[in-house]
Amino acid sequence: METKGKKFRFGRVMLLLTAVSLLLIVGSFGVGYYHIAPWEILPALFGGDSPQLTVLKNLRMPRILAAFAIGGALAVGGSAYQGMFKNPLVSPDILGVSAGAGLGAALAITAGSPAWGVQLSAFVFGIGTVVICYLVVHRVPWNQTVSLILAGTMLQTLANAGVTMLKYLADPDDTLPAITFWLMGSLAKVEMETLGAAVPPMVVGFVILMGMRYRLNALTLGDDEARSLGIDPRRTRAVAIAGATLLSASAVCIGGLIGFVGLMIPHVARWLVGPQYGRLLPASCLMGGCFLLLMDDMARSTLTMEIPLGVMTAAVGAPFFLWLITRQGGDAR
Amino acid sequence: MKLDVQHLTGGYGRRTALEDVSFSLETGKVLWVLGPNGSGKSTLFRTLLGLQPRKGGQVLLDGQDTGRWKASEMARYFSYIPQSHTPVFDYPVEEVVLMGRVCHLKPLQSPGKADRELAMKALEQMGGLHLAGRPYTALSGGERQLVLIARALCQQARFVVMDEPASDLDYARSLAVWRAVRALTRQGCGVMLSSHAPENPLEREDRLLLLREGKMVAWGTPDQVLTPEALEAAYGVPMEILEAVDHAGRKRRICVARE
Numbered sequence: 001m002e003t004k005g006k007k008f009r010f011g012r013v014m015l016l017l018t019a020v021s022l023l024l025i026v027g028s029f030g031v032g033y034y035h036i037a038p039w040e041i042l043p044a045l046f047g048g049d050s051p052q053l054t055v056l057k058n059l060r061m062p063r064i065l066a067a068f069a070i071g072g073a074l075a076v077g078g079s080a081y082q083g084m085f086k087n088p089l090v091s092p093d094i095l096g097v098s099a100g101a102g103l104g105a106a107l108a109i110t111a112g113s114p115a116w117g118v119q120l121s122a123f124v125f126g127i128g129t130v131v132i133c134y135l136v137v138h139r140v141p142w143n144q145t146v147s148l149i150l151a152g153t154m155l156q157t158l159a160n161a162g163v164t165m166l167k168y169l170a171d172p173d174d175t176l177p178a179i180t181f182w183l184m185g186s187l188a189k190v191e192m193e194t195l196g197a198a199v200p201p202m203v204v205g206f207v208i209l210m211g212m213r214y215r216l217n218a219l220t221l222g223d224d225e226a227r228s229l230g231i232d233p234r235r236t237r238a239v240a241i242a243g244a245t246l247l248s249a250s251a252v253c254i255g256g257l258i259g260f261v262g263l264m265i266p267h268v269a270r271w272l273v274g275p276q277y278g279r280l281l282p283a284s285c286l287m288g289g290c291f292l293l294l295m296d297d298m299a300r301s302t303l304t305m306e307i308p309l310g311v312m313t314a315a316v317g318a319p320f321f322l323w324l325i326t327r328q329g330g331d332a333r
Numbered sequence: 334m335k336l337d338v339q340h341l342t343g344g345y346g347r348r349t350a351l352e353d354v355s356f357s358l359e360t361g362k363v364l365w366v367l368g369p370n371g372s373g374k375s376t377l378f379r380t381l382l383g384l385q386p387r388k389g390g391q392v393l394l395d396g397q398d399t400g401r402w403k404a405s406e407m408a409r410y411f412s413y414i415p416q417s418h419t420p421v422f423d424y425p426v427e428e429v430v431l432m433g434r435v436c437h438l439k440p441l442q443s444p445g446k447a448d449r450e451l452a453m454k455a456l457e458q459m460g461g462l463h464l465a466g467r468p469y470t471a472l473s474g475g476e477r478q479l480v481l482i483a484r485a486l487c488q489q490a491r492f493v494v495m496d497e498p499a500s501d502l503d504y505a506r507s508l509a510v511w512r513a514v515r516a517l518t519r520q521g522c523g524v525m526l527s528s529h530a531p532e533n534p535l536e537r538e539d540r541l542l543l544l545r546e547g548k549m550v551a552w553g554t555p556d557q558v559l560t561p562e563a564l565e566a567a568y569g570v571p572m573e574i575l576e577a578v579d580h581a582g583r584k585r586r587i588c589v590a591r592e
Binding site: 083086087088141142211212213214215217218220221222224225226227228229230231232233270274275276278 | 345379382383384385386403404405406407408409411412413415418420421422423424425428432433435436437438440441443444488
């Protein structure tokens with residue numbers, strides 16, 4: 001039967017994605033300035049002390065894991081946001097996570113805080129912005145989604161204005177480049193400790209969304225229908241926002257502003273496995289991870305200098321997305 | 334089970350789109366809400382279901398007011414089929430029907446095998462089994478209506494509320510919807526549905542509610558409500574009732590404009 005065929009397809013897709021993920025993760029250890037041949041990677045990783053191991057473990061591993069985790073988190077957050085706003089053009093920063101995190105980071109950099117302080121500040125400001133956004137709209141009884149998107153846009157504008165002001169006032173020799181660099185998004189400075197702190201909230205966010213996958217499905221039909229199906233749309237959305245925000249805030253605070261993953265990957269994933277959240281979330285997670293890891297590999301190996309990751313994802317992602325849009329137009333309802 | 338709606342009043346802000354509407358409906362029966370566009374049919378349904386603010390009156394289920402009920406509680410007694418229905422994402426039909434089970438799940442629970450079987454059974458009853466694997470967005474208007482009726486069936490609510498289920502369907506497809514409505518009543522559901530036309534496939538035990546500008550014009554059996562005077566008051570057009578006998582010897586009343 002047709003439906004069974006689809007389930008089989010989902011299993012196969014997940015198997016394939018897992019295999020690709022593992023290959024990419026191992027293969028990425030071979031990418032970088034210090035040359036390590038592909039067949040030397042596994043022996044070096046498990047073969048005891050060597051200069052290769054030091055490079056692989058201290059420099060490449062945190063970066064590879066961070067790229068995968070951030071990509072996955074942004075993609076999962078994006079698919080959740082797109083569903084709860086029943087709008088396929090929504091990205092995870094719709095409620096101001098990224099803009100808030102940017103302001104938090106800029107403030108911490110201006111205050112001369114160490115790297116962990118910048119990340120913590122970005123995390124707190126990112127979540128804080130979403131909380132403010134939600135509280136503003138909380139009392140609106142009907143048509144909450146439109147109000148949320150509007151409030152989010154306003155808060156983004158406000159946070160961006162703050163960042164612009166800080167950049168304007170910043171010392172052009174050290175603070176300004178630091179802020180600019182952070183805003184471009186980069187994984188060059190990720191360490192195992194920060195990654196260890198950022199992954200638990202991501203896992204919590206993912207588990208929350210996965211646990212409410214059937215409610216998320218109903219929420220994509222709109223508030224009225226969700227309610228008539230027995231779901232309190234406001235409460236459900238509040239929990240979903242919390243989960244998606246945990247994911248995107250933890251991603252942004254270690255990687256800076258990496259656009260596009262959260263907007264694009266959910267579309268591609270939906271195209272592969274369908275819109276049901278039970279399938280979409282795991283597929284998005286792996287695809288987002290693979291995509292960002294690949295982008296980061298390209299960012300650090302294409303030119304002799306490193307290309308900012310945000311530039312890389314946009315340069316590859318935007319044309320692909322444009323192609324996807326023309327395809328959808330051809331499908332005609 | 335009996336539904337009693339008493340003096341229901343509703344609307345957004347200061348505007349009152351529905352004023353002092355009262356009627357009752359028992360499970361197994363059909364209530365037709367008739368009236369021209371803008372007469373408050375959708376507002377009545379949405380207010381009754383708690384989808385928009387209630388300004389006054391009561392909705393009683395066997396004497397219990399549903400005003401403070403949670404969405405999950407409401408959904409066990411009422412299922413709703415909204416008017417135009419175009420979701421953004423292309424869920425397979427099977428999943429759309431399965432969404433009717435959400436109100437029966439505990440917070441972190443997923444639908445199980447029994448739920449899936451129920452969904453497929455509902456789809457089969459509506460003659461839509463062949464649609465199960467297709468994307469809902471690719472269906473025609475008539476097929477979507479049947480899928481949503483299957484979802485209502487799968488929800489196992491005692492009352493089904495349908496907002497103009499046949500308004501954009503062709504003749505044969507609307508007949509399929511009417512058949513589905515009767516199938517629902519045979520299963521013991523009370524069906525509430527609206528129509529902007531005065532002429533509908535009524536049966537003797539059906540109840541009619543005639544609305545105009547958010548107010549009740551008439552309520553009762555077809556014989557009581559379908560009078561030239563009441564219809565003219567609702568539609569603002571002179572009307573007459575023709576009587577005829579069909580092939581089975583049933584007396585039929587047909588509403589037409591008097592021109």
